[in-house]
Amino acid sequence: MEGLETKWQQLWAERGTYAFxxxxxxxxxFSIDTPPPTVSGSLHVGHVFSYTHTDLxxxxxxxxxxxxxxxxxxxxxxxxxxxxVQNYYGVRCVPSVPYDPDFTPPEQPDPKRQVPISxxxxxxxxxxxxxxxxxxxxALWRTLGLSVDWSYLYTTISPHAxxxxxxxxxxxxxxxxxxxxxxxxxxxxxxxxxxxQAELQDREYAGHYYRVAFHGPDAPVYIExxxxxxxxxxxxxIAHPDDPRYQPLxxxxxxxxxxxxEIPVLPHFKAEPDKGAGIAMCCTFGDLTDVQWWRELQLPxxxxxxxxxxxxxxxxxxxxxxxxxxxMAGKTTFSAREAIVQLxxxxxxxxxxxxxxxxMTNFFEKGEKPLEIISTRQWYIRNGGRDDELRQALIARGxxxxxxPEYMRHRYTAWVEGLNGDWLISRxxxxxxxxxxxxxxxxxxxxxxxxxxxxDEASLPVDPANQPAPGFTEEQRGxxxxxxxxxxxxxxxATSSLTPQIACGWVGDPELFGLTFPxxxxxxxxxxxRTWLFSRVVRAHLEHGLLPWHHAAVSGFVxxxxxxxxxxxxxxxxxxxxxxxxxxxxxxRWRAASARPGxxxxxxxxxxxxxxxxxxxVLNAAKFVLGxxxxxxxxxxxxxxxxxxxxxASVVSAATEAFEAYExxxxxxxxxxxxxxxxxxxxxxxxxxxxxxxxxxxxxxxxAALRLALDVLLRLFAPFLPFVTEEVWSWYHGEDSxxxxxxxxxxxxxxxxxxxxxxxxxxxxxxxLRGAKSEAKVSMKTEITAATVSAPADALAGLQxxxxxxxxxxxxxxEIEWREADAITVAAELQA
RNA sequence: GGGCGUGUAGCUCAGUUGGUUAGAGCGCCUCCCUUACAAGGAGGAGGUCAUCGGUUCGAGUCCGUUCACGCCCACCA
Numbered sequence: 022m023e024g025l026e027t028k029w030q031q032l033w034a035e036r037g038t039y040a041f042x043x044x045x046x047x048x049x050x051f052s053i054d055t056p057p058p059t060v061s062g063s064l065h066v067g068h069v070f071s072y073t074h075t076d077l078x079x080x081x082x083x084x085x086x087x088x089x090x091x092x093x094x095x096x097x098x099x100x101x102x103x104x105x106v107q108n109y110y111g112v113r114c115v116p117s118v119p120y121d122p123d124f125t126p127p128e129q130p131d132p133k134r135q136v137p138i139s140x141x142x143x144x145x146x147x148x149x150x151x152x153x154x155x156x157x158x159x160a161l162w163r164t165l166g167l168s169v170d171w172s173y174l175y176t177t178i179s180p181h182a183x184x185x186x187x188x189x190x191x192x193x194x195x196x197x198x199x200x201x202x203x204x205x206x207x208x209x210x211x212x213x214x215x216x217x218q219a220e221l222q223d224r225e226y227a228g229h230y231y232r233v234a235f236h237g238p239d240a241p242v243y244i245e246x247x248x249x250x251x252x253x254x255x256x257x258x259i260a261h262p263d264d265p266r267y268q269p270l271x272x273x274x275x276x277x278x279x280x281x282x283e284i285p286v287l288p289h290f291k292a293e294p295d296k297g298a299g300i301a302m303c304c305t306f307g308d309l310t311d312v313q314w315w316r317e318l319q320l321p322x323x324x325x326x327x328x329x330x331x332x333x334x335x336x337x338x339x340x341x342x343x344x345x346x347x348x349m350a351g352k353t354t355f356s357a358r359e360a361i362v363q364l365x366x367x368x369x370x371x372x373x374x375x376x377x378x379x380x381m382t383n384f385f386e387k388g389e390k391p392l393e394i395i396s397t398r399q400w401y402i403r404n405g406g407r408d409d410e411l412r413q414a415l416i417a418r419g420x421x422x423x424x425x426p427e428y429m430r431h432r433y434t435a436w437v438e439g440l441n442g443d444w445l446i447s448r449x450x451x452x453x454x455x456x457x458x459x460x461x462x463x464x465x466x467x468x469x470x471x472x473x474x475x476x477d478e479a480s481l482p483v484d485p486a487n488q489p490a491p492g493f494t495e496e497q498r499g500x501x502x503x504x505x506x507x508x509x510x511x512x513x514x515a516t517s518s519l520t521p522q523i524a525c526g527w528v529g530d531p532e533l534f535g536l537t538f539p540x541x542x543x544x545x546x547x548x549x550x551r552t553w554l555f556s557r558v559v560r561a562h563l564e565h566g567l568l569p570w571h572h573a574a575v576s577g578f579v580x581x582x583x584x585x586x587x588x589x590x591x592x593x594x595x596x597x598x599x600x601x602x603x604x605x606x607x608x609x610r611w612r613a614a615s616a617r618p619g620x621x622x623x624x625x626x627x628x629x630x631x632x633x634x635x636x637x638x639v640l641n642a643a644k645f646v647l648g649x650x651x652x653x654x655x656x657x658x659x660x661x662x663x664x665x666x667x668x669x670a671s672v673v674s675a676a677t678e679a680f681e682a683y684e685x686x687x688x689x690x691x692x693x694x695x696x697x698x699x700x701x702x703x704x705x706x707x708x709x710x711x712x713x714x715x716x717x718x719x720x721x722x723x724x725a726a727l728r729l730a731l732d733v734l735l736r737l738f739a740p741f742l743p744f745v746t747e748e749v750w751s752w753y754h755g756e757d758s759x760x761x762x763x764x765x766x767x768x769x770x771x772x773x774x775x776x777x778x779x780x781x782x783x784x785x786x787x788x789x790l791r792g793a794k795s796e797a798k799v800s801m802k803t804e805i806t807a808a809t810v811s812a813p814a815d816a817l818a819g820l821q822x823x824x825x826x827x828x829x830x831x832x833x834x835x836e837i838e839w840r841e842a843d844a845i846t847v848a849a850e851l852q853a
Numbered sequence: 854g855g856g857c858g859u860g861u862a863g864c865u866c867a868g869u870u871g872g873u874u875a876g877a878g879c880g881c882c883u884c885c886c887u888u889a890c891a892a893g894g895a896g897g898a899g900g901u902c903a904u905c906g907g908u909u910c911g912a913g914u915c916c917g918u919u920c921a922c923g924c925c926c927a928c929c930a
Contacts, residue, residue: 301930381929431857432925645889795896798884
């Protein structure tokens, strides 16, 4: 088995075995929207499993005669790549730094002192590093035997992908589906970028409740807050309209502690009487409820937090008493909190001691500090989050889609129903697709955001940082009366939401697009339904009025033996190349195939061994079958042969039915079960006859049946064990033949006159014969001097037709005595 | 708090529309170098089908309850 991966991946590449040949019509194509892995990360066993699942379907469809469009993509665009480049080279992007064509990164990257470099230098390093990563990824996929057509490889940062992303964006804008807005936005202070709802993660975060007095006309009003540093930003106190404790205060004002700002006390149903003090301080902005209050109660905007997560250096003008602010100015929220708590203590406005609490807070999934809410100008795409008609239309798309497994549909619906805003696609980062947008500068040099200049579709892809706006020259950049380019890039999802369009040639290849879009199948893991799956539905719905594919196939995760998610920090990650080296690709694929769609699967290295044994068994069984000179046209007449082939026919039906339902697990299960019985019982039973012990005609029947069964089995196994089946196939088919291009087996190839039950009954007799020897602890070669087989009348008749085979396999030297009974049992006397 | 899923042998999992004695592989025990295969083969032990209740002649399977676990979402003063 050694070396099969190397040999065949090379031959397949040379022969173009998996090349997509464009057929005449869409019906002849099966197209797959392969998930483009993030190349800045590393591939783990979960990837290996889920990509294998896709490949199983691809190979099955190819054998069914479909032209399979199975491209690979690399997601090399966006923040993960930036982070990796920063760490790998010890650099950071500072857009104001000029381009240095001769820049070389430091030899020893110092994470504490990252070298500031220009945006262009930074992007070049990103491209350089991703190219290296992508080679390693491709090598792994080839070793695993993915039947990808590598000539259709795409990357999400390529000019082609940028063209798609910009073109789709321009069209969204033209139809009013993309828009720019200044609005409170979830903001990561570490990366200094806006973050979308889909990228949020809840995490526990330690904090304290502080009970703080606001000064009412008669008595203090106590609120409880976990974020006292935001007191300068308070614009209202809010209680529930039905709360009798606060009803008398509605409409009046209180003064904030330390700063003496007049704060209105207002009612709103969203306030919860049993939470904290029952009255909340609303500031701009502490959390998403604040945003809702601010919007619905039309409160003033009082911003004190900068984009870097620090309090603004200048004291805000609305503070009646600005003096205490000096203690907080310019500090991080954490330090500002310490400072103000000290001040509140001194002024007597802190009631009692802070109470420790663990609270759930929104984090950027890749970030380490809690998200802030900061008002910024951003680009959005409508996704139904603020528009019920669109929301209903997208929910209907989810209903229209075929889900494997079916219940994953609910996750989609729940996510769309829970959206609370449009899709924020702009990021204040560098390595991504730029917005094809410029802004005019007025006479004072202020940008006119109300009337952006959009690029012409014919000019795509463009980079407004390097190319002037239409109708302007580069000299007019940044000068009054001139223009500036939009500084932001699109989030990765804004590009990867278009993978069907990018892969299928929406831009530049209308013929391919017509043949492959909408695609047949979208494979992905279940964690990504809310992000990638949903965003592709949004884009295809808006652009084409269609679903981007017909089937969504959802894989589970590979989890560690304790059913915990594998993660680097736990040190329980299995390196895919290690298990591929140790057990071989076929064995790993076999294990992957036994993980059902949508179901998490615990990783157990021992199970790979079983897959390896199966692959080895295929080789050995084939060696035996092909070792005999076979007359292919010989009539198959022996009842045992016909019984075996009748069983195989039902295996073919079952496996086909399973694959049609994307249930590859059932297909391998039924095939494998048959194969082991085939080897252990049938093959042993007919061995001597096949060698000629019962004459030429009987031998020919066995040999023809063996050859036919092998040929069908190889094709049934081919999607699962592509290397070993191809190896065996090559032993007796022509040089140019590939099992992977052979026709999927059909029942019509097999004789239908056999009694499938006979072989099972033979199996029971064999167990009896072997059991007798096993119990006596003697070799299977030991002769049986006298045997009695008891069986029901109908079984007896069948068994008697294979008496010669039974005698041969059991080494029965005398005659078999047949007796009628309720069940099949065997009694045997062994040679002393 | 809402939703989805899962609970069958020590482990990983099958179990069709309810129908004799609940299956497979791994692991374990015993044995066997047998001419396709010792990186193999044969045989064996091992289960109150999470709980309680209901429907039925009959329930692992259908209905309800409870418990446990996992995931998604919401909340987060």
